[in-house]
Amino acid sequence: xxxxxxxxxxxxxxxxxxxxxxxxxGYSMSSGYYWGWIRQPPGKGLEWIGSISHSGSTYYKPSLKxxxxxxxxxxxxxxxxxxxxxxxxDTAVYYCVRDGGYGTHxxxxxxxxxxxxx
Amino acid sequence: QSALTQPASVSGSPGQSITISCTGTSSDVGGYNYVSxxxxxxxxxxxxxxxxxxxxxSGASNRFSGSKSGNTASLTISGLQAEDEADYYCCxxxxxxxxxxxxxxxxxxx
Numbered sequence: 001x002x003x004x005x006x007x008x009x010x011x012x013x014x015x016x017x018x019x020x021x022x023x024x025x026g027y028s029m030s031s032g033y034y035w036g037w038i039r040q041p042p043g044k045g046l047e048w049i050g051s052i053s054h055s056g057s058t059y060y061k062p063s064l065k066x067x068x069x070x071x072x073x074x075x076x077x078x079x080x081x082x083x084x085x086x087x088x089x090d091t092a093v094y095y096c097v098r099d100g101g102y103g104t105h106x107x108x109x110x111x112x113x114x115x116x117x118x
Numbered sequence: 119q120s121a122l123t124q125p126a127s128v129s130g131s132p133g134q135s136i137t138i139s140c141t142g143t144s145s146d147v148g149g150y151n152y153v154s155x156x157x158x159x160x161x162x163x164x165x166x167x168x169x170x171x172x173x174x175x176s177g178a179s180n181r182f183s184g185s186k187s188g189n190t191a192s193l194t195i196s197g198l199q200a201e202d203e204a205d206y207y208c209c210x211x212x213x214x215x216x217x218x219x220x221x222x223x224x225x226x227x228x
Contacts, residue, residue: 038219045121045222046156046164046207059215062119095163102152102211106175108163 002027004096004109012116017084022096022109023077030054030074034099037070037081039092040111047092051099052079086116122147122208122220129226130198138223140191140208146218148189152211155184155193157204158222164207168193195225203227 008020022035029035036051050060052070060068069082083090094114098107123141130136140147140155147153153171156164166175168184171191183194191210195202208220 046158046209046219048209048217048219051217061216062214100169102150102170103154103209103217104166104169104175105154105156105164105209106166106169108165111163 002098002107004098004107006094006096006109006112008094008112008114010113010115012086012090012114013118014087014116016086017082018086018090018114020081020094020096020112020114022079022081024079024098025077027098028074029072029077029079034059034101035070035072035079036097036099036105038095038097038105039090040095041089041092048103049081049083049094051097088116090114091116119212119214119216119218122210122218124206124208124220124223126221127224127226129228130195131228132198132200134198135194135196136198136225138193138195138206138208138225140193140210140220142189142191142210142218144189145213146210147186147191149213150211151186153184153186153191154209155182156207156209157182157202158207159204167206198227200227 037049072079093111096109097105155168158164
């Protein structure tokens with residue numbers, strides 16, 4: 001059974017870059033699927049950030065596209081999110097997910113809270 | 119790209135059926151049969167209930183069913199149980215190749 005686990009800083013300063021990593025176990029990422037990031041501000045709804053295919057094709061939310069990079073390290077069976085120019089509006093729980101295609105997010109990490117504050 | 123429209127809250131009594139709507143446009147919900155539904159308990163990660171409008175993932179309960187008409191998708195929960203009290207989100211593929219979520223619906227079991 002596939003398992004996903006996020007890791008990264010819980011606190012980021014305004015204007016800095018957020019870097020999160022999602023370690024995947026129980027499934028070889030190079031075998032298929034899409035791998036993505038979804039966030040949820042405290043008390044609010046879900047927001048799709050973007051995803052990457054096992055072959056490296058990327059898809060980003062249009063309004064975040066200029067600030068987001070998602071990349072895969074198949075040798076470590078993990079993928080990462082970089083979000084630059086962080087502001088308080090980026091404070092959220094960040095989830096990494098496996099996507100079977102077209103939004104079929106069948107596996108989720110437990111989520112990691114990232115707070116943007118000086 | 120605004121969020122898909124869901125009612126903020128719905129409620130029902132045990133044993134009843136309830137329906138949650140998810141309204142978008144012809145560029146998302148209406149244009150593709152790629153709508154998924156998620157259940158989320160407080161402090162927990164969401165769980166996939168329905169994908170591709172009507173399909174169940176392995177292990178999902180068939181008390182949850184999905185449908186679509188025009189630009190509106192719907193999730194129906196039959197035989198409502200106390201454990202169904204949670205937040206529910208729809209998600210749709212968008213013409214641009216991205217994905218968009220609904221604002222979420224809080225279900226209260228009376």
